[in-house]
Amino acid sequence: MGKIVLALAAILLAVIAARAASIEEQYRGWLARDLWPAAQARGISQTTFNQALGATSPNLKLPDLVLPGQSASSQRQQHQAEFRAPSAYFQHVGGVVSGGRSRAQRLASVLTAIEQRFGVPRGIVLAIWGRESGFGRADIPHDAFEVLATKAFLSTRKDMFREEVLAALEMAEKHGIDPRAMRSSWAGAMGQPQFLPSSYLKYAVDGDGDGRADIWNSEADTLASIANYLAQHGWVRGRDWGFEVVVPQEISCALEGPDQGRRIADWAAMGIRRVGGKAFPAHELSGEGYLMMPAGRYGPAFIVTPNFYRLKDYNESDLYALFVGHAGDRIMYGDISFQAEWHAVSGIGRSGIAAMQRALEGMGYDVGGADGLAGFKTRRSIGNWQERQGKIATCFPDAELARQLR
Incomplete structure (x- = not known):
């Protein structure tokens, strides 16, 4: 029996090795016949192309790949995360808040300059920095070109990642960034602000005055690039992101959404009020606000401003935007907790x-x-x-x- 098991194992290993070799051969052909002509058309030199991609191989351990013989639908189902109650998203907010406060003091002059230049509050940029990369301490383990090229060749979103690997080549060719220094997450997001290459080209800026935008090593460049991203997406200078509120039962929770906005003064006239007896700031009353109830009637409710949706431009998640806004407030103003409780919701995947x-x-x-x-x-x-x-x-x-x- 033992010999049979060993023989079967040897056969399986041989099949796996043959399959990997076949994928590697297809990948090499794709680089030469598809990606290189597209890169050349964008002004990428053969030297840069070879330096960035010549030694890469498909990383078959990455998620969301469609290997030969598999369907995209089966892969999406395989890697689909389980649904979690909204309250779980805020379990680690304290670390971002404490880390943000210590850095707010150390980087005060840098943050003041960023606020003046871009109009984005320091608490917000610090919260995003902490959330995205633990203030630059998080392990960013992957070679960006290996990830991006693998996904451009095999992922469920080939077209998107094809554009991203071409953008990464532009970073190397036109911005002088060493391809081997370009470290990324498994999704291809790079550096301390976790920018995709296309976002780097559009939004990364020099914050420390050395003439280049280094989002891997420079804290000032990282913070300025985050602020520029938000400003370029339409952050409204002088407005808050939102306010926790009490929504009376007679007001429908189905009024939620960015397409059902009204003046904050009108929400107040309906009976929606801020928690803790606070008034809405006078300068906000004439501005548009939107009802946002991320857990429906099972958790806190908010009136948010257009700036909340600029946070969603950074990450398309209500809870991400709420995390950043809430953490930013706590970094700047002290230990502000949600007043309403997050109630347990019966399990559903x-x-x-x-x-x-x-x-x-x-x-x-x-x-x-x-x-x-x-x-x-x-x-x-x-x-x-x-x-x-x-x-x-x-x-x-x-x-x-x-x-x-x-």
Whole structure:
């Protein structure tokens, strides 16, 4: 029996090795026949191309790859993360806050210059820096060209990563960045602000006056580049990102969303008030605000400003933007906690949420796509359905609701 097992293992290893060799051969052909002509057309030299990609091989351990013989749908299902309750997202906010406060003191002059130049508060840029790379302390383990080229060749989003690897080649050719110094995450995001190469070309700036934008080693360049990213996406100088509020039961949670904005003064006139008895700042009252309830009726509610959606431009997640805004406030103003509690929600996975979304789509609701994520379109669709059924609207998925929508 032992000999049979060993023989089978040897056969399996041989099959795996042959498959890897075949993929490597296809990859080499793709580099020569597809990527090199596109790079050459963008002014990339053969020397730079070879330095960046000549020694790379496909990294088959990366997620979201479609290997020969596999379907894209099976890979998306394999690597789909489980849904987590919103409260879990804030478990490590304290580390970002404490790290941000210590750096706010040490980098005070740099941050003052950045605020004057870009109009983005220091708490916000510090919170993003801490969230993205632990203030530059996080391990960024991968060779960016290996990641980007592998994904351009094999991933579920080949076209996007093809543009990113070409942008990375421009960074090497036109900005003089050593290809081997370009370290990235498994998704190809680089440096302390975790920019994709296309974002580097558009938004990375020199913050320390040495004539180059070094997002791997320079704290000033990192902070200035984050602020420039937000400013270029439309950050409104002088406005806050948002305020925690109390939403009376008679006001529908289905009013949530960036397409249902109204003046903050109008939200206040409806009966929505800030927590702790605070008034909305006078300069905010005439500006547009939006209801945002990331856990529906099961957690804190907010009136957010257009700047909240600039944070979402950095990472397309309500919870990411809320994390950054909340951490930024705590860095700048002290230990401000959410006043409302995050309540437990009965367990449901992303597949269950996706099934609910498909059911709602079948009834004509716009849930923003059946992706298994409870975004604002899904939350308010749930609320609208609940109200039409004569139920108390919670605007959030749970196991019982999933059962009802089957």
